[in-house]
Amino acid sequence: MKSLLRLTHIGLALAASFTLSACGFIPDDGPSARVISHAVARGPAPQFVTVTLDMASVQALKAAPPPPAPILTMASSTAPNDLISAGDTIEVAVFEPTGAALFQMTGTPGSMTPVSTSEQSFPSLTVNADGEIDLPYAGQIKVAGETTEQAGRLLKVALATHIPSPQVVVSLVSTKANAVSVLGEVRNVGRYPLGANSDRLLDLITAAGGPTKPYEDIDIQIVRDDQIATIPMSEVMNKPDENIRLAPRDQVRLLPDERKFDIFGALNRVTEIPIVDDKITLAAALSRGGGLDTTSANNSTVYLFRFERPAVIKAMGLSGPETSRGVPTLYRLDMRRNATAFLVADSFKIENGDMIYVPRADLVTLNKFMQAVNAIAQANYSAHVSGVP
Secondary structure: OHHHHHHHHHHHHHHHHOOHHHOOOOOOOOOOHHHHHHHHHHOOOOOOEEEEOOHHHHHHHHHOOOOOOOOOOOOOOOOOOOEOOOOOEEEEEEEEEOOOOOEEEOOOOOOEEEOOEEEEEOOOEEOOOOOEEEEOOOEEEEOOOOEHHHHHHHHHHHHOOOOOOOEEEEEEEEOOOOEEEEEEOEOOOEEEEOEOOEOEHHHHHHHOOOEOOOHHHEEEEEEEOOEEEEEEHHHHHHOHHHOOEOOOOOEEEEEEOOOEEEEEEOEOOOEEEEOOOOOOEHHHHHHHOOOEOOOOEOOOOEEEEEEEOHHHHHHOOOOOOOEOOEEEEEEEEOOOOOOOHHHHHOOOEOOOOOEEEEOEOHHHHHHHHHHHHHHHHHHHHHHHHHOOO
16 A cells, blocks of 8 residues: 555646646647647747737738739730641631622612622632641631631632632631640540630630539649749639630640648547638637537637738738748637637638647646556555565
8 A cells, every 4th residue: 555655646746837738748639729828938939920810810801901812924925826837627608699799679669689699609718837727729828827717818819810809718627726625624635626615715615525523622723834823713703803714735634623621639539620601710610610629628728720821920910931832820719718719710711721729728737647647656555565676
């Protein structure tokens, strides 16, 4: 019995002499509130900005300038989308009047009866590597780089020496140059031709079957020559001006950008949660995590970490180290002593990539420590009773 009492006393002395954060052999799922506070107070240089979440800081966040709206850096294309190129297939139809005039008076005065015309349609012609086609009576005619209307005028001039007053209509049957590649998170990846009524960004995405994910979780990237522009698809859906006109040979890439946040620590559900509502708040996020674990959570220190925009940090009168992702910022909400904590949590908006962490209460760590001490004491007592040396 003396051994049991002695070991228990030793355990109590250790619990009193060591800070709980030093008990590294006790299982846990993250740093304690004390460890985080000491890192902020004693660090040689601030590695992140700490912000106490209250109604004043929430109002300051709302008053901060909004983020710059993402826009497509490339202007809407004005390039023609019916230029003929080598490898294209075209059709040529030639019309010629059979009378002296295109219309002549017949029958009742005032009525007009059109003179009949004859039409000659040629088989589909492929533009060769030199950009030319071989048309009967006209010979080799270069049509590459011309629109269908311009090519028709060229052929009309070439045929005029053989056919009186010919009318020539040129149509593109198939083309690889006047097309856009649609890649990524679309149902049907491929090349899609541009047309007079199908040259807008959403036209081509629709032709490809639409996105495979909700448009809120998609970024659109457009590659044109050596330029690349990226914009959330939600911006294109909500702002008609962003539904730009595409140019031949553009690449349209639909890239996944699933919005989500992480919750871990002393909550009833530790997981990664997708953001399906643009207005989700910290209160809703904690609710989706099953709420705080009432048997272990330190509700005086609910942490949220994010890379905040520098403009927001400046609006709150703070400063901190800036990285390519923003200013590392640690928001802290006291749900024990702050009477407006729930109102604050319901006013603080969650953003993509946020991490929410609720440390365990110090007493929980102490209980774990005492359970370990009691287990050792019990083993010692059992060995003493059984006579094991």
